[in-house]
Amino acid sequence: MSRMMGGLVLGVLLGVVLTPLAVLGWFRLGNMPVAVADKTLPLEDKLEKISLDARVAKEQPKIVPVAADxxxxxxxxxxxxxxxxxxxxxxxKPVGFAVHMSPQAPQLWLPRVDGKGVGVSGVSATEIYxxxxxxxxxxxxPAYKDTLSSNEVWQVSLLLTNADKPLPPAALEIVHPQGAPEPGK
Ligand code: HEC
Structure with a gap:
């Protein structure tokens, strides 16, 4: 083996060993963003969204078996x-601690900033499901598949996808407690 080849092999080996050690050291020194107020890593949010969207697209049910009555x-x-x-x-009545979570818990009865709905209205019931x-x-x-029935998950999904539509009085009384105006009013 020529000297140049030898140097190259040594360089690659050192890289393979030292890079993970350097990364581990960075973790051990407490540099990972783990507190709510910390800045997210570059691309962290984007990669999470891509992964979640892809998984939902792959696994969401094809049909909605419950009528939105x-x-x-x-x-x-x-x-x-x-x-x-x-x-x-x-x-x-937004929840005070929701903005002190990371990611924040979205307030699902607030009109959206884009002015195009309320909470996740318009997002398909199958994606919400x-x-x-x-x-x-x-x-x-949380994951609710072990604590709620499939029917209950469909019902709450149908409610949320229709959050900007007229709702029956009994539902309104719960999600729009007395005195609070209806969506868009
Ligand atoms: C302990 C707090 C908590 C509870 C209880 C909770 N959620 Fe969430 N939920 C969150 C947080 C935090 C997120 C944001 C996740 C993210 O952005 O990755 C979220 C996200 C969501 C989203 C996705 C919103 C979007 O923009 O795509 C939906 C839909 C949702 N929750 C519905 C529900 C429903 C329905 C229930 C009750 C059956 C529920 N959640 C109970 C904390 C909670």
């Missing part, structure tokens, strides 16, 4: 009150 929307509102409102709020069933890792969003 009064029973479903009222049932969805009860599920929402009991399992979701603590983090995602109701209209006019996947997220509520499976949860979102490292975010605080």
């Amino acid at each position: 009064e029973t479903a929307l009222n049932g969805g509102a009860q599920v929402y009150r009991d399992h979701c409102a603590a983090c995602h709020g109701v209209y006019g 996947w997220k509520v069933s499976n949860g979102i890792r490292q975010s605080g969003m």
